[in-house]
Amino acid sequence: MKKTYSFSRAGVAACVVAAGVMLAGQAMARTGYDYPYLYKDPRVMGMGGASVAVGGKNSSVFTNPAGLGRLEGGYTVDLLPVTFSYGKTARDFLDDMSDALDIDDEDEQLDAVLDVLADYRGDNGHISLETFPAVGWRGETVAINVGYLGSAKVDMRSHQGYGSEGLLEVDGRLVHGPVFGGAYEHANLRGITTYGASVKFLSMDRLERSYSARGIVDLVDDDDYDLEDDLEDGSAVGFDLGVMHDFQRDHQWSPTVGLSVLNFGDTSFGKAGTIPMTVNLGVSFSPEVRFFNRLVLAADYVDLFNNYEEDSDFMKRVRLGAGLQLWERRWTAMELQAGLYQGHYTFGADLRLAILSLGFVTYAEEMGAYSGQDADRRYMLRMNIGW
Template sequence: MKKILTLSLIAFSSVLYADFSQQEFVYKDPRVMGMGSANTAVGGYSSAVFYNPAGLINIKKSHGIEVELLGLSVAASQKMQDFANDLSDAADTENSEDISKVLQDYSGEAFNITVANYSSVSYHTEDDLAWSVGLLASGDINLLPHANSGNAGLLEAHGRAYSGLQLGVAQNFGEVLPGLPGELTIGVGAKFISQKSYDASLDVAEIDANSDDLAQYLQDTYEVDNSGFAVDLGVLYAPFPSDYWNPTIGLSVMNIGTLNFDDAYGAQPLSVNLGVSVSPKTEYADFIIAVDYVDALGSQQALVYDSQSAKYISSDISYEVLRHLRAGVSAQVLDNSWATLTLNGGLYQGAYTMGVDFQLTVLKLQAATYQEQLGGEMGQLEDRRYVVGLGIGW
């Protein structure tokens, strides 16, 4: 039974992708997550299209056409490996009570595996127009064991697999109005996303009864297909662009369109995000300090299991300021024609983040850690995650 169950879970995790947490953004760049996910007033990468398309204007002109041929990232929860090993060992005994014991031992802990790839081509022209075209393929699986097989079973599995095309363009218009200082940049993005989502509440009997092909059972029983189109709007305003601190104010309105997916798991509601940043340059490093307030209107919702309908339904999330707050610091300590090195740190949903971004000619390496708030209230269910990224580009 061990081989059958383990193979089924591997297949299950390869097609089930989700995120318990708020989903203000379609994609989470490891470089941005290490900086507390504060990017509304920053940008500078092709992934700016997922936070504020106006941020494309901060891609360096000196880089010419930027190609990210591979932008692979893998993230996992702190104890995911231990949980997978113990569950596999329990399956080896062919005793459902051993499986129940493992699920009870890990009750109240959340487990996540995420795999994503974003490949893109971007360019900042001499006319202060920046554009980006990208392809996204991403997904993850989230598992939540329970001590007792109640309404939600002994094991909740939530997931989605999704892919899509992402377009973005940003134009710097110089001074806002005659006599008014500062520079205004307006960005517009568009994306088409197709996904398969899953929500399952499993007990041991259900796992045992379908252990010969658990992945196929889950697909046949729980799979939901959706697709949608959305437009993103963004603004950057730099009141004193020549100042040492270069303060910048950002505003983005993301996911205007049909990405609600009939409230299925993985839905992307409209999100309004605000941000401020400063970017002083010193003798030792180029710094960026940023603070964001994301999903200001509180559009995000959680999915909860309704025992009467035996389905997951949308439920409001308590509006807590700290859940919406992002803050980060980035220090580029090395930047030459061969290599760049950037160190990041920040605060994300009340917990610390750290990250490093190293580029050597065409090879790009990133690592970061952050913590998701998964429950309806802060502190109810937390998941510390670690992510590594590998990129090839120029």
């Protein structure tokens, strides 16, 4: 099993300390068979993660840069987008671990920590905080995008160690850096073809360790512990290519196909991990619907050549989704999303009030080697100031 993510200093420290994982490491941790990623847009995840043939957002640089060609004319600004994601297991685990570490007696404290690790044995706990402030501009045939990625996540899993000692596996990362993208639109008799490309200059710090219950207790009062000693760091330049073809924009179904090659040649951060190259296919339709502003139906198949080494499961690579915009006015808009991601349902809602947008999404990340083995249900809360 090959893991390929990462995390960065202050962000890692904040997340890990907040997670109550102020520990002494023993070995490299493996929390699951989930796929590595750089950024998850909540609106895309609400639609089951399907976006290769959809686009229209600044975040299209992470799924298919050709999607920048579907930005609205003029400027599209995401000034302050913040997404907080968590799993129910992580929330309950952190509450219980905090209570255990508040015990003054060291022996009782150790027993309480062991009890917490036993109670959550085999369960994955996930917390993440992501942001991608960006400015996109689209003219008649050209679109460009400039943004800055900040993505921090921690995954935790308790399991049985040697003897009766419990172990806590921690996989944390922070990735950050500027992202640039562009798209060019070319019309012909067969429709409209849009070509896109993006480049990412990223730094990554990663914490991937296993911690014993005794280590957790010992480090609570260890003022000399430096989290940076447990981190691996690296930097990378990543390239993405994409194409989208609209067969007939005036057709009542508006069929579109898309192809993207993400992390061309792999995006390697050295010891901190690697994001493998993936080739992804997508198709979308935008049929006319009465009484509503817009309906989008989409389907993707990601990692066509099975470069994700975690597994070769078909359903983990399938993305299906629908987005229904109930209305869009000058000062307000409302959209609902639903889909199927890695074989698990997704649902999302997005409300815009002037320059403020609020969103909620639930989806499940498959932590097992095949769909349905070990789903981790997650919830995303999104806020953005933009126009």
